[in-house]
Structure formats: C-alpha cells, structure tokens
Amino acid sequence: MEFCRYEKKGHVAYVTITRPEVMNALHAHASRELGAVWDEFANDDDAWVGVLTGEGNKAFSAGNDLKYTAEMSRLTKEQRPDLSMPAGGFGGLTSRFDLFKPIVARVNGFALGGGFEMALACDIIVAADHAEVGLPEPRRGLIAGALGVHRLPRQAPLKAAMGYMLTGRHIPAQRAYELGLVSEVVPLAQLDAAVDAWVNDILRCAPLSVRATKEAAMMGLNVSLPEAEKGRYEWEMRRRASSDAVEGPRAFAEKRAPNWQGK
Numbered sequence: 685m686e687f688c689r690y691e692k693k694g695h696v697a698y699v700t701i702t703r704p705e706v707m708n709a710l711h712a713h714a715s716r717e718l719g720a721v722w723d724e725f726a727n728d729d730d731a732w733v734g735v736l737t738g739e740g741n742k743a744f745s746a747g748n749d750l751k752y753t754a755e756m757s758r759l760t761k762e763q764r765p766d767l768s769m770p771a772g773g774f775g776g777l778t779s780r781f782d783l784f785k786p787i788v789a790r791v792n793g794f795a796l797g798g799g800f801e802m803a804l805a806c807d808i809i810v811a812a813d814h815a816e817v818g819l820p821e822p823r824r825g826l827i828a829g830a831l832g833v834h835r836l837p838r839q840a841p842l843k844a845a846m847g848y849m850l851t852g853r854h855i856p857a858q859r860a861y862e863l864g865l866v867s868e869v870v871p872l873a874q875l876d877a878a879v880d881a882w883v884n885d886i887l888r889c890a891p892l893s894v895r896a897t898k899e900a901a902m903m904g905l906n907v908s909l910p911e912a913e914k915g916r917y918e919w920e921m922r923r924r925a926s927s928d929a930v931e932g933p934r935a936f937a938e939k940r941a942p943n944w945q946g947k
Contacts (some may be wrong), residue, residue, distance in 0.1 A: 687714035695732035707746035708738035719776025737790035747797025774830035820852035
C-alpha cells in the first residue's frame, strides 16, 4: 500500500494513514486505497474492532490535500488522473453506512476538515491533549461536504456546532471532550494505552452484540422511538441465533470468562 498501512493483531485491525509529509492529508488516490482497506475490514469475520490513526505525532489527518487539488485544477480535463472518490466516501469511510463493526479514532494531532469528518464517522474518539479538531472549509471557499456539516450538528449542541462551522475555528481536544465529541483526552504518551483500554473493553463484549448495538443505535436515530422499537435489525437477528447468545449467560452462571466465537 502506498498511502496507508493495514495491520491485524488478533481481532483488532489497525489502519494508519501514512502521509505525514502532508499532515496525513488525503487525495482521491489515498481515499480509494483506504476504501479498499475498509472493504477488507468489513468482509473479514475475524476482524472485530477497527482503529484509525495517522502516522506521526502532528496530525491524525489534515483532511483534503488542497495542494494536490490546486495542482490538478491547473490541468486540462484530459490531463487529470481519475479523481473519483470511493463509494465509502472520503477516506473510504464517511459515507459507509453499512459497517456496524466498531471503529475507534486515535486522534494524535490535528483532525481538520475531512480528517475530522473521518473521526466523526468513527464510534469512539480518543484524543491526545495537544490535538485540535474542526471544519475550517469555509476559510478555503469550501464546505465540509463529506457529511461534516451534517454529523457535527448531530453530535454536538447546535449553537456550538454552528459557531465552529461558520467561523472555521479549531476546537481544542479538551473543549471537544466537553462538547461530547471526544470520548477521552489523555497526554500523548498515554494515547496508545487509552486506545487499548477502549479496544479491550469492546473485546470483552460479544462481537455480534456489539454490532447489533451499533446497528440499532445508528438506524434508530433516523426514526421515532416507536418505529425504532419495531425495526428489524439484521445483526440482532444474527445475534439471537448465535452460539454466543448461549455462551454469555452460561459463562455468567458458571462464573467464568465467556469464550466468544462471533457466530
């Protein structure tokens, strides 16, 4: 892979953007590569949790590679390479609505524009205390079109979200935590340990239960509570018919740790 690294350790898949020379900003080629990585993660039954981060200690991702975008704008249509985005959206992730495996964002520095949009698409954000997040697109004549303009007002109080979006201001990690956008803020030296703690707690849960929980929670956001109650959730159907649904209560009764199979 040219723009990212994909590693599996046990049931955990680690995705690292490897463009530190541009603060891990992405162009279309990098997004498509990441899209293929997330496809692999989604299709791997043995991968239960994903962790997304950027290489180095300066940036998770600065979002769209604007220098590359400017270079491409100087070329004629015939000269330009394929700049299409993958079906999963920016970073192969922001428009991926059918992935119900949990993903943790390890925010090790700036997460701006599309970088923040990728983090917002994750389920848990653990940030280093020096990190800053935000959607500064209006300062560049753009908008946070990879669903940032929609996710941020859903995940933070409206007036706070609008204040940051309309000004393009950065949000310090601690302030993002106070707004409920970030799950935990720690010193950089403790970031890996904090991420591991979240991941290990997820792995203590039955993987199908985790996926069913995420599916029901995310799909239920779009409907009324009575409609959510009546909804049919594919992963919940799988969980009910799984051996893990038997293993959990049995392990509790026998006072031992459960042996999850994910099936």
